[in-house]
Amino acid sequence: MxxxxxxxxxxQIASNNTIYYYTTSEATSALDVDxxxxxxxxxFVQNDSIENKGNGVTSFFITxxxxxxxxxxxxxxxxxxxxEMGVILDGFFKDGVFYSDDMxxxxxxxxxxxxxxxxxxxxxxx
Numbered sequence: 001m002x003x004x005x006x007x008x009x010x011x012q013i014a015s016n017n018t019i020y021y022y023t024t025s026e027a028t029s030a031l032d033v034d035x036x037x038x039x040x041x042x043x044f045v046q047n048d049s050i051e052n053k054g055n056g057v058t059s060f061f062i063t064x065x066x067x068x069x070x071x072x073x074x075x076x077x078x079x080x081x082x083x084e085m086g087v088i089l090d091g092f093f094k095d096g097v098f099y100s101d102d103m104x105x106x107x108x109x110x111x112x113x114x115x116x117x118x119x120x121x122x123x124x125x126x
Contacts, residue, residue, distance in 0.1 A: 021088050024067040027098075033069075036093040041069070041100075047083045062087060075101040 021040035022031065031039065043062030050060045058073045071089060081087070081103070091100030 023064040024062060024069045025064050027069065027093075028067045031093060033093040033096050035095075038090065038092050040088055040090050041098055042086065042088040042106075043069070045081070045083050045085050045087060050083065062089075070097045071100060072097055073100045073103060075103065078103060078105045080105045 021042040024041070024043045027033070027039070027041055041062070043064050046061040046063050046068060050058065052058055053072075056074060058077055060071050060073070061068045062071055063069075073089065086106035088104040088106065089098065089100035090102035091098055093099075
């Protein structure tokens with residue numbers, strides 16, 4: 001009985017920490033891009049597409065390699081945000097544009113210090 005409870009609790013915790021999102025191809029083929037409910041949308045920031053619009057609004061395009069979607073982001077831009085970086089955005093479609101106010105930046109597990117030394121988090125090594 002105790003083992004079953006531990007397994008059940010582990011599955012519940014894991015499912016609560018999983019982020020489900022649409023890719024740009026999935027979103028354009030399965031959703032109403034003229035008017036949608038709030039969803040999570042993921043993709044990679046397209047090169048030369050980031051534009052600061054002022055008043056904390058940033059526009060850019062994301063892609064999964066097949067479809068690209070224009071993003072209007074009104075919120076805190078994470079420090080790691082850059083071109084070719086994977087992002088997951090929370091927002092909604094309106095007239096073919098995705099409006100978002102929450103961004104999660106997907107990063108690799110390698111960090112570079114100011115002196116150029118790299119550190120890999122996965123292997124705990126330099």
